[in-house]
Amino acid sequence: MLKKIILLLIAATLVGLFFHFNLNQLLTLDGLKGSMAQFSQLRQESPLLVIGGFFALYVAVTALSLPGAAILTIASGALFGIVEGLIIASFASSIGATLAFLVSRYLLRDSIKQRFPERLAAIDAGIEKEGGFYLFTLRLVPIFPFFLINMLMGVTAFKSWTFYWVSQVGMFLGTFVYVNAGTQLAQIDSLSNILSFNLIVSFALLGLFPLIAKAIVNMIKKRRVYSSWTKPAKFDRNMIVIGAGAGGLVTSYIAAAVKAKVTLIEAGEMGGDCLNYGCVPSKAIIKSAKIAQQIRNAHHYGLEDSTPEFSFKKVMARVHQVITDIAPHDSVERYTNLGVDVVKGYGKLIDPWTVEITYPDGNTTRLTARSIVIATGARPFVPPLPGIEEVGYVTSDTLWDEFAKLDTAPQKLVVLGGGPIGSELAQSFARLGSQVTQVEMAERIMIKEDVEVSEFATQALKNSGVNILTSHQALRCELRDGKKYLIVKHQEQEQAIEYDQLLCAVGRSARLSGYGLEELGIETNRTIQTNEYLGSVDLSRLFLQRIVGLLYKAETLRCSYST
Known part of the structure; x- marks a missing residue:
């Protein structure tokens, strides 16, 4: 406990000195431009001392989570050039971030672990499985307060060495963009230089970088997700839909309407729950029951109340007749005429692009598609009551x-x-x-x-x-x-x-078992966990994915205001 107090006092002292000597004024664009000439002279007189001092300052600012790391990155380009500045900023930022990570772990992890053991254990499980990848995605966002990432990762079970090298690699591209912007900033000698092509391109990259970073992350995620399978060179269909209920019928119809090659697979009755067990029969019997009730309460309509006389068997027969009357709208023939390849059989995923179809006679075949839709609906849940x-x-x-x-x-x-x-x-x-x-x-x-x-x-x-x-x-x-x-x-x-x-x-x-989802590593305990685009996600990634999404939104919003 004493060591932690001492460490806090040292950190507080350094932060106090930083603001006491107004060093924060140097870490602004105005301060940077104002000290360029003086800095250049000092660098000519003592190059190693200046480089070492700048490197130490950068590490200290990052380790203490002080404001100005982004300006220092730009300054490294303005003061040292693209190559030397990139090396200095890249290593200084990663070392400083790792020091902040270690301080956070030393000061906070034990107390948080004691207070929230179950929550932290769940986060640690996700970190152990996907932590390196998600830290990499966070590092691709260059100006979002990295000190929060350093602190949050510090309280988890993230390995220190992994944190360092992932930060080093993940921040490199963003560091390059800012160092490059700094090299152009150093060239501004007059108002006409503000409109130079290189400067416009450099600062345009700052605004576009969140979108570029997100595209890179999506590409990496896609490669990781599909790394265990070989993607077919060509596909038999544009889309395969498993389940011919309300969702599957609409999906396949829309796909066929835009001239896509779509196969609809159904093992049971066309129309699914809605036609055969849910919407249609329930509304049919509701109508009959409502009329019976209106007869009993005919006085509401200016008539005499009466006891309805009816045959329950005929009422149920009417329900089935209503199903029969509507069935042609969901039939194999209609959807075939609409351009849908309807297959009666049982579909099961073999890999992300392949569905194996088992026909009623036991024969099987396989089809590949770019997109596969699972629209298998749900079944009534029966409680496990004794007896x-x-x-x-x-x-x-x-x-x-x-x-x-x-x-x-x-x-x-x-x-x-x-x-x-x-x-x-x-x-x-x-x-x-x-x-x-x-x-x-x-x-x-x-x-x-x-x-x-x-x-x-x-x-x-x-x-x-x-x-x-x-x-x-x-x-x-x-x-x-x-x-x-x-x-x-x-x-x-x-x-x-x-x-x-x-x-x-x-x-x-939900009907989720038996369709090959478990073999593909997709959780199916009750429902499929999805992201905001209804794509499948691993349960252990949900917490980290929310962080990534918030960071991207915050950075995009910041750039929209700054431009």
């Missing part, structure tokens, strides 16, 4: 076929889940005659919506006859004397809810 498989359940995918077999609506229906799917189906079947109990573990249904929306939906469901049980946790399913029960817990008390049918509507999980 649920033995007692039985339906989901928003399976209820349409299962309920079509029934002559009447389920007498006692339990809907597990208070989200939009569970709520709309609970209301619909309540209006069609079921005694519906909706069970939600949260304190209110539609928990992701505003409270006002949740309250409105709750009242509408109750008006339709739904018994809503919030703050009830489902524990297990049981079969007692031939009757089915869902056991829930509310305020530490267990309660058994009898049902004929259990509808699981607690959410959906």
Whole structure:
């Protein structure tokens, strides 16, 4: 602890002396221009002393995180020329940055590690895997406060030698741009020289450098990502789309509309969830249920209330007929006519450009494409409740076929889940005659919506006859004397809810397994993590990527104002 205090005192003293003697005035463009003649004379008298002094000053300014490192870089070009100035600035900046890195590690890492052990461990894992590359990308941005990078990297487990040589290489191009600008600055003797071609080009590079640096980073990232595979010399298709649901159909249609060669792969039904299990059938049954409710409440329209008479089997038959009527719009024939190569089979990624297609007869083939779109949708999530498989359940995918077999609506229906799917189906079947109990573990249904929306939906469901049980946790399913029960817990008390049918509507999980993503190193725990361009990223890189993105935005904004 004493050593740390002493080190802080030394650093504070040096910083105080720096400002006490107004050395910061020298690290400005005006100060630089004003001292050019005097400096040139001193250099002629004692060249080694001047070079050594300038080098030591540069290292000290960088190590102490003092303002003026950028001016010193320009000054090295103005005072020493392009070659000598580049060597001095390049090594002095890297050495100074490494010293600041080591000081930060010595003073801060232990205390931060004690206070935030889990967060720092996650960052250290990312640093160990990708730290060198991301430091390199940060170093390509030349004027952003490098002292922040030095300090932040210092509190991580970044290796000192790696930090030095990556900084040396990463800052070289930016250093060259600023040293070159300094050589031109030294040539300004009159107003006419301000408009010289070389000076305009040099300072134009300062404004363009963030864009150039980003292009270089993207090129390096691309090479790193694809380093494990060999890119095909030519491609069979411009695009391959896996999944013919709403997303896949729209994507393939747009690609074909602009004359791209696109193949659409679907193992199941064309139209995906929307046509076969989601939007279309649910809205069809909502319409039937709404009309039944309007008949019961005909007085709202100046008519006499009445009890609707209907056949539940016919209602379900109508749902399937609506699906059949709309299906041609999503059919293989229609999309083939639109220019899409539709393939019935199972697609799996072999590498970033190759998809292996397994046909229903077991045969396989492979196609390559520049772009591959995974539009495989989601499936209902079934909670692992004890006894649920033995007692039985339906989901928003399976209820349409299962309920079509029934002559009447389920007498006692339990809907597990208070989200939009569970709520709309609970209301619909309540209006069609079921005694519906909706069970939600949260304190209110539609928990992701505003409270006002949740309250409105709750009242509408109750008006339709739904018994809503919030703050009830489902524990297990049981079969007692031939009757089915869902056991829930509310305020530490267990309660058994009898049902004929259990509808699981607690959410959906993305269909990601089995498509080759795991073999390509893409995380698929629940959803694919993506960057701002919806490209796949490694989870350990997310923290560092956000830093890189902020740095680029800050530097671009700075340059737009400075120009």
